[in-house]
Amino acid sequence: MKITVVDRRTGRKKCASVVFDEKIRENRFVVSNGKELLVIKAPKRADMTMRKWIILVRTIIQEAKKYNLKCIEIVWKDLVNFDNLDSELGQIFAEAVYMAHYEFRKYKTPPKEGFGDVAEVVVIAPKNTKTLKRQNIKKGITIATQVNFCRDLANTPGCDMTPARFVGAVRKAIKGTKIKMRVLDEKQMKRKKMHGVLAVGQGSKNQSRFIILEYIGANPRQKPVCLIGKGVTFDTGGIDTKPHPHALDMMMDMSGGAATVATIITVAKLKLKKNIVVLIPTVENMPGGSSFKPGDIVKMMDGTHVEIGHTDAEGRLILADALTYAKMYKPCTVIDVATLTGAAMVALGERASAIFTDDDDLAQKTLETAESVGDYAWRLPLWDEYSTEITGNVGDISNIRTKGQPGYGGAITAAVFLKHFAKEHKQWMHIDIAPTMTAVFDEQLAKGAKGSPVRLLVKLLEQ
Ligand code: BES
Ligand code: MN
Ligand code: ZN
Numbered sequence: 217m218k219i220t221v222v223d224r225r226t227g228r229k230k231c232a233s234v235v236f237d238e239k240i241r242e243n244r245f246v247v248s249n250g251k252e253l254l255v256i257k258a259p260k261r262a263d264m265t266m267r268k269w270i271i272l273v274r275t276i277i278q279e280a281k282k283y284n285l286k287c288i289e290i291v292w293k294d295l296v297n298f299d300n301l302d303s304e305l306g307q308i309f310a311e312a313v314y315m316a317h318y319e320f321r322k323y324k325t326p327p328k329e330g331f332g333d334v335a336e337v338v339v340i341a342p343k344n345t346k347t348l349k350r351q352n353i354k355k356g357i358t359i360a361t362q363v364n365f366c367r368d369l370a371n372t373p374g375c376d377m378t379p380a381r382f383v384g385a386v387r388k389a390i391k392g393t394k395i396k397m398r399v400l401d402e403k404q405m406k407r408k409k410m411h412g413v414l415a416v417g418q419g420s421k422n423q424s425r426f427i428i429l430e431y432i433g434a435n436p437r438q439k440p441v442c443l444i445g446k447g448v449t450f451d452t453g454g455i456d457t458k459p460h461p462h463a464l465d466m467m468m469d470m471s472g473g474a475a476t477v478a479t480i481i482t483v484a485k486l487k488l489k490k491n492i493v494v495l496i497p498t499v500e501n502m503p504g505g506s507s508f509k510p511g512d513i514v515k516m517m518d519g520t521h522v523e524i525g526h527t528d529a530e531g532r533l534i535l536a537d538a539l540t541y542a543k544m545y546k547p548c549t550v551i552d553v554a555t556l557t558g559a560a561m562v563a564l565g566e567r568a569s570a571i572f573t574d575d576d577d578l579a580q581k582t583l584e585t586a587e588s589v590g591d592y593a594w595r596l597p598l599w600d601e602y603s604t605e606i607t608g609n610v611g612d613i614s615n616i617r618t619k620g621q622p623g624y625g626g627a628i629t630a631a632v633f634l635k636h637f638a639k640e641h642k643q644w645m646h647i648d649i650a651p652t653m654t655a656v657f658d659e660q661l662a663k664g665a666k667g668s669p670v671r672l673l674v675k676l677l678e679q
Contacts, residue, residue: 217313217314217317217333217334217335217336217337218335218336218337219310219313219336219337219339219353219357220336220337220338220339221338221339221340221341221348221350221353222338222339222340222341223340223341223342223343224340225289225340226289226338228287228289228338230286230287231287231288231289231336231338232247232248232249232253232280232283232285232287232288232289233247233248233288233289233290233291234246234247234256234276234288234289234290234291234294234295235248235291235294236291236294236295236297237255243257243258243259243260243261244256244257244258245257245258245276245294247276247279247280247283247285247288249285253283253285254279254283256272256275256276256279258272258298259272259298261297261298261299262299262300264298264299264300264301265300266300266301266302266308266587266588266590267590269298269301269305269308270308270312270590271658271659271660272295273295273308273309273312273313273316274312274313274315274316274659274660274661275316275660276288276290277312277313277316277317277334277337277660278316278660280334281317281332281333281334282332283332284332285334286333286334286335286336287334287335287336287337287338288334288336288337288338289338289339289340290337290338290339290340291340291341292339292340292341292345292347292348293341295309296347301347302588303346303347304352305347305348305352306347306348306349306350306352306353306356307352307353307355307356307359308356308589308590309339309348309353309356310352310353310354310355310356310357310360311356311359311360311363311590311671313337313360314356314357314360314361314363314364315360315363315364315661315667316660316661317333317334318364318367318661318662319331319662320367320368320371320662320664320665322368322371322372355486358482358485358486359482359670359671359674362478362479362481362482362485362670363478363667363670363671364667365389365478365481366471366474366475366477366478366665366667366670367474367662367664367665367666367667369382369385369470369473369474369477369478370467370468370470370471370474370653370664370665370667371467371468371664371665372385372467373467374449374450374466374467374500377449377450377467377470378422378449378500379417379422379423379424379425379447379449379498379499379500380422380423380425381449382425382427382447382449382470382473382496382498383399383425383427383498386427386429386477386496389477389481390429390477390480390481390484393431393481393484393485394431394432394433394484395429395430395431395480395481395484396429396430396431397427397428397429397430398427398428398430399425399426399427399428400425400426400428401423401425402414402417402423402424404426405424405426408517408541409515409516409517410426410497410517410537410541411514411515411516411517411537412497412514412516412517412522412533412534412536412537413426413497413499413533413534413537413538415508415512415514415524415533416448416454416499416501416508416530416533416534417499417500417501418506418507418508419454419455419501419502419503419504419505419506419507419508420499420500420501420502420504421504422449422500424497424498424499424500425497425498425499426495426496426497426498426538426541427447427473427494427495427496427497427498428493428494428495429477429480429492429493429494429496430491430492430493430494431480431483431484431490431491431492431493432491433483433484433487433488433489433490433491433492434489434490434491435491436491438491439491439545439546439547439548440490440491440492440493440545440547440548441490441491441492441493441547441548441549441550441551441677442492442493442494442495442542442545442547442549442550442551443476443479443480443492443493443494443495443550443551443552443553443673444472444476444494444495444496444535444538444539444542444550444551444552444553445470445472445473445474445475445476445477445494445495445496445552445553445554446469446470446471446472446473446496446497446531446534446535446552446553446554446555446556447470447472447473447496447497447498447499447534448466448469448470448498448499448500448501448530448531448534448555449467449469449470449498449499449500450466450467450469450500450501450502451463451466451469451501451528451530451531452466452501452502452503453501453503453527453528454501454502454503454507454508454527454528454530455503455507455508455509455510455527456510456526456527456528457503457528458528462558465653465654468555468653468654468664468665469501469531469555470496470498471555471649471653471665471668472552472553472554472555472556472647472649473496473498474665475553475649475667475668475669475670475673476494476496476553476673477494477496478667478670479492479494479670479673479674479677480492480494482670482674483674483677486674486678488677488678490677492677493542493545493547495538495541495542496538497534497535497537497538499530499534501527501528501530503527507527508524508527509524509527510524510525510526510527511523511524512524513610513611514533516533516536516537516540516637517536517537517540517541518536518537518540518637520536520612520613520636520637521608521610521611521612521613522536522608522611522612522613522614522615523608523609523610523611523612523613523614523615524614524615525614525615525616525617525618526615526616529615529616529630531554531555531556531630532556532615532630532633532634533615535552535554535556535634535637536633536634536636536637537637538552539552539634539637539638539641539644540637542641543640543641547641547642548642548643549578549641549642549643549644549645550638550641550643550644550645551644551645551646551647551673551676552634552644552645552646552647553647553649553669553673554646554647554648554649554650555648555649555650555653556627556630556646556648556649556650557626557627557630557648557650558626558650559623559625559626559627559628559629559630560596560626560627560648560650560651561650561651562626563596563627564594564651565651566651566652566654566656567592567651567652567656568586568592568593568594568651568652569586569591569592569593569594569647569648569649569651569652569668569669570593570594570595570596570627570631570647570648570651571583571586571593571594571595571596571645571646571647571648572595572596572597572598572628572631572635572645572646572647572648573595573598573643573644573645573646574598574635574644575643575644575645578643578645579595579645581676581679582645582672582676583595585672585675585676585679586669586672588675589671589672589675590671591652591668591669591670591671591672592652593647593669593672596627596628596631597628598628598631598632598635602625602628602629602631602632603632603635603636604619605617605618605619605620605629605632606618606619606629606632606633606636607619613633613636615633616629617629627648627650630648631646631648634646647669649668649669652666652668652669653665653666653668654666
């Protein structure tokens, strides 16, 4: 798939044109190959928003795929003939095109006639069009390619995505970049007392790993930003096993880890002058003879005694040790990204990640950035009062709520658990991406992993 910009119609016969139909009142695009093939409705001019525009561009690509159009030609002036659009449209356009075109095909035998791919999108725009700079398109493609790589990693089923295979996929992906990689195995983690990670992984025959990626794009003495990603390659729930169908999507429980990998690769490809560290504890949460159990006490890397109230609340345990490990970098900012709680989905549905931070400026900046890139987010509270709800009965703290009704405010409970281990960090934010793990039916994306919040993280780091 490629995007080509030309300044006048190519007149190529093989290319279907997407033209704005101005004759009728209702805004619509007509796609034609000489004859009218299909009609795509667009919002009224003044009703357009960036959110709707992204969906419109994706719809054009998805429809073109459905109709097996190999090439489509779009008149840029028509596509941007709306109010309320912002300026970096070229980048947003390229991201929408590439993300809409993506499908997870690793296990699909190609049909004889081939997949319905759009090979080329031709955009007709005068040279030096302000809203369509070539470098913006290029940047959009770089970002969307990594968003799609993140989706590939997350969509890969548990049988082919164990902690060791995850390590292999990351090693392969960073080839040719300036990113340095180190991996701790269980023996090394034991030496570092990372018992939170080890406890969760101890029921699986697939050994746990701890992935460390470093990108030095600025002065090496400059404090890095640390990204931490949840890397549970499959979450059965452990001894507190998930009932059907709740485990079905749990091959995507390493989506946070995948997003942080995709983000650091993007940063390296865009050659951003930033220092970034990525930490990914990666484990498989399985029931078995050697699994950790409800009631167990786990002495975490920082010495905290955690009482296991539920073996399905595993993400916070592995992230906690990563938050402790991160301290040695003295990072200016720490952001963890995790498909952490079903409760975040109960609170927000499937259209926004939940963000948690005590830093109001960072929260504000994140919400604005989320809106502008299309990785939507919403803030939930992290007040100290909530911290009193996880005090342990025997241990210091519990990995679930011990006061009042269990389960209430579960996304916040998980966040304050992490906060306990993030106290020493100057600036910390937790992003619960469980709500945005998979694409929603009307988002004009392939079913399965959505690749959030790669676009958000990249733009935050850019700023
Ligand atoms: N990985 C799950 C959360 C999840 C659920 C993500 C659905 C995406 C879709 C997490 O490890 C989990 O199981 N959380 C439990 C915690 C509970 C036992 C306190 C939950 O949310 O039910
Ligand atoms: Mn779980
Ligand atoms: Zn999980």
